[in-house]
Structure formats: structure tokens, C-alpha cells
Amino acid sequence: MLNRIFVLVLFIFSGLYSGDIHPKLINYLNHAPGDKVDVWIFFKDKGPEKDLPFYDVENYLSERAIKRRQKVQGGTIIKMSDYPIYGDYINQLNDKIIKLRSKSRWLNAISATVSREQINTIKNYNFIKEIRLVNSYKRRVEEAGEPVLGKSVSSGDDSLFYGESQGQLEQIGAIAMHQRGFTGTGVYIAMLDDGFNRYKTHTVFDSLQVIDTWDFTNDDDSVDDPDGKYSAYGPQGFHGTQTLSVIAGNEPGKLIGSAYHASYLLYKTEIDSKEVNLEEDHWVAGLERAERMGTDVVNSSLGYKGFDSGELYGYTWEDMDGNTAVITKATIVAEANGLIVVNSAGNNGFSNAPNSLNAPADGEFVITVGGVNKVDQYWTQSSFGPTVDGRIKPDVCAQGVGVYRASSSNDNNFSIGAGTSFASPLAAGAIGLLVEAFPDITPAKVREAIRKTASQPDSPDNFLGYGVLNIDAAYMYIKNDTLPKPKPNLSNPFNVGTAIYYNMKNLSRIKLAIYDVLGRRVVAFPQTTVSPDDFKEINASLFKASGIYFYRITGKDLASGKRVDKSGKLIFMK
16 A cells, blocks of 8 residues: 555656756655755746846955956956846745745855745746755765874974975975965965864964855854854864865964965855755855955865765766756856866765766866875775766866874864865865966966876876876966066076076976085075976176086985986186
């Protein structure tokens, strides 16, 4: 008898919910228990043209947002996606829904909790375009963190400053950019994550610059709720503290973030429970708020997919096409507004599916970051592509295992953890350094630069993408493309000046010194990181007398780890 009743219900829903009801929602209604469901309700337009409000851009967009949009849009700053949802549409639905959860101008949609019966009523309004399921989140897969006491590192060149975080930054060229003077100053970076429970108290955040905070799960501005506090949906979480530390941390000798002088916007958009119907609407709301506040780069160490028990309630690998998932659609609008979105690939590398990506990592305009180990090898839990429409994913990689981060349970300690959740903020901070160096750069130019200068640009694959990020090489690529470096005079003998070309095969850390014929040091230049085409201009004022001099270059090739030791001769003629 029970089986026959189930079949009858299945038939009824299949007949009633059609047209404006997304097939996945129909499937959910036919199989899931309970009467309540969270849905996206999309509208056909922004209301009658005569009712479109006079739009005051200054009341919605910050001055920074306007300037950023001008980089990609020219004179057209305000678009239809910026107009609010037509109020009368929402008013007509107020008594047809259980709860209004959020609104999205970009998507022209609201997220709401409704009953099964209300869905059939709502779909009959002529201004409704589609009703879709609010999809679920598959919990991050991470190795258990290894606790590390708050130790300092006291030996070795850069370790005096970078501590245990040196390797994870050096791997992606961030230290070389720091040495060029780029540390994120003036750049706005938004973090979409769960709770930032120690951002006000951990020593690594003593100099943190926070511009804006909002908790979309509790609808307040507190993102550092105590560990034991629960929202309506579950625990507040701690993951945000850890991800924030690898991008924004600033405790010399212990941990330095990839963009440790940037300004941050902290948005809590999820709850750290095992398996929940995680609100992707919070993620969209966070992205929209970040954009209008003038954010340059968004980092999201989140991903959306189905429950472990089945993919009926969420996205599947077949949805990873860059245009299906609601949050991926939102990233398309973000790109059009000049916002750079960086997202972790996910930690589903063990999947047998054709791809193991989480939305919005499938986005065409999303910089998707996979994970590698300390020696640039693929981390086997890092999600892989391609997207369903055949695009390479991830785009680039950063360290995703053995990452040094702040402890989320103690204000003075640190830990080691794994996950593309940490590869993503490392990369996002490095990209922030590019924005600092080139304020007018567009998202498209950033993607081009990092893909062409990563470790395998000519042979990308769907495990490492275009390879390990090299942000310093990306900087040189952009600089040489826009402002070619003039070649200095290579005369030798010389009487005014000359140049010493380093002629390295790869990015290298070197020291340069010049000696006279008796072996006495004339000058020693500070240790620096150089690219293959770099050179050092030598001024005649360094030399007191005419004669023969020798230079010596020592250091390390950062790609191979091999020692560098080469020398040459200079002839100075007064």
C-alpha cells in the first residue's frame, strides 16, 4: 500500500510542476521528505519600464566600485542588473511564502522558504520566470590539522621574517613581489567563509585592516561569534580564521600572509556543520555586497555540490558547465563589473566522476585554484576538471598540503593543515599584489598573465591547470607587455655605465658583488629575486680607478633548487 501511494505522489508532482519549475526541484519534491523547501524564485524583468526608479549611483555603489567598473565598462557604469527587484512582485508573494531569505539584484531573484503547495501557486504568476532549488554544500575534506606551538624561526635569510610560512609564499613568487615593494597596500580583498572567530584576538592579526563585516547567517555585523554559539542552522565555524591567516597574517618570524598589508572585508556566508542545506543565497549576497563596497579581489574557499548520500539535493558533476549553478551565474556578473573572483577547486580528487569540481569553481571567469605539495606535485585530494563544456580547470595551483596557518583555538599558536581552502587565499593574496602594482588591470588580463607564466603554460592539464602560480613572473609579463624595459648599454670596456645580465634559466634568488683584481670587494648588492631576463645597471661612479674588475653572482634557482655561482669580467676606462 505504501509503495502505491508513493507512485501516486510522484505522478502528481510530475504533472503539476512543469514549465517554470526546474527539473531538479521536481525531483526533490518527488523524493525528499518534509513539506518545507528552500527555493530561488526568478523574475522575468525588473517591473514596468515606467516604474523603474531614478537611480542614484552614489547611494548603491561606493566610489571605489565605480572606479573599478570603469576599467571594464568605460562610461556605462549602471546596468539593469543593478536595479532593485521590483517591489510589487515581492509584495504579491509575501503571503505565498513562509520566509523571505534574501534578495539578489544581479540574478533578479529572491531566495525563500516555501511549502510544496505554495510552489504551485507561485509558478502561476505571469512575472515568474523560474523556480529552482537552493542547493546544498558538500563539506570540505581536510586532513586533521597538526598543532604547532607559537614558535619563531631564527635562522636563514628570509625565515627571520617569514617564519614557517616562507615556503608557501616563495613557491608562488609572493616573496619576490614583497621585495619589489608590493604587499597589498590599498587593495580591498573580501573573504567569503564561515566564522572568523579569532580575527580580533589572534596575534597574527594585530595589524589587520578590516573595512567591512557581515554575518549573512545571523543577519548582523558580528563575524567572530564565540566558538560555542550556534546560529539557526548550526555551529558558527572557525575556518575563516585559518584561511584569513594565510593571506592577511602579519607576525614576523612566524607567519606572513601573501597580501599582509591589504584591507579586508569579512563575510560569514556558511556554517561549519557536517551536511546541511547550505545557503548558496548567502554566498551570492556576500559577492554582491563585496562588489558594491569596492572590493578588488574576492576569495572563496567554499564549494557547492550534493550530499554524500546522493546527488539528488544538489549539483552534480554534469552541472559543472559554467552556467548552471546559481553561484556560478553570479560570478559572470561579477566579472562584468571588474571583480576578480578566486575560488578553491575543492577537495574531491578521489572522485571517479569525469570531474570533481564544486561550484563556482567551474566558472569561466573564476580563477580556480588547485592544491600541490611543497615540491609542486599534485595533491591527490585536489579536485580536477575539465568542466562539462571542456575548459581546463583548475587554472593554477598553490600549496594545499602542509600549509602553515593560525590556530583557531588559541590566540598565540599555529597549526598545519591541508585543503584547497588554503591554496585559494594564498593565490588570491598574490593576485592582490598584481592589482596593487597595476591598479587599472582587468580580470581578463590577470587570468591571461597568471596562466601564461605558471609552471606549465604550454601543456596545461586538468590536475594542475596551467601549473603552479608564479605571481612575480606574471608581474614581469604584464610590465614588459605594457611598459617595455629599455635595454641598457652593454659596452665593455665602458666609461659611463654598463649592465650585468643575470641570464638565469628560471626565477632565482641571488646576490651580486663586484671585486677588484686584488680580490677586494668594491660593492655588494642586497639579495634579490630575479627573473630570467633581468639585469643590473652598473654606474661608473662605483669605481675609483680604471682597470679590470670581476663580478660574482651566487644564489639558488628556485625552480630546480640548484645552486647558482657564476662570474664575469668588467673593464672600466675613465
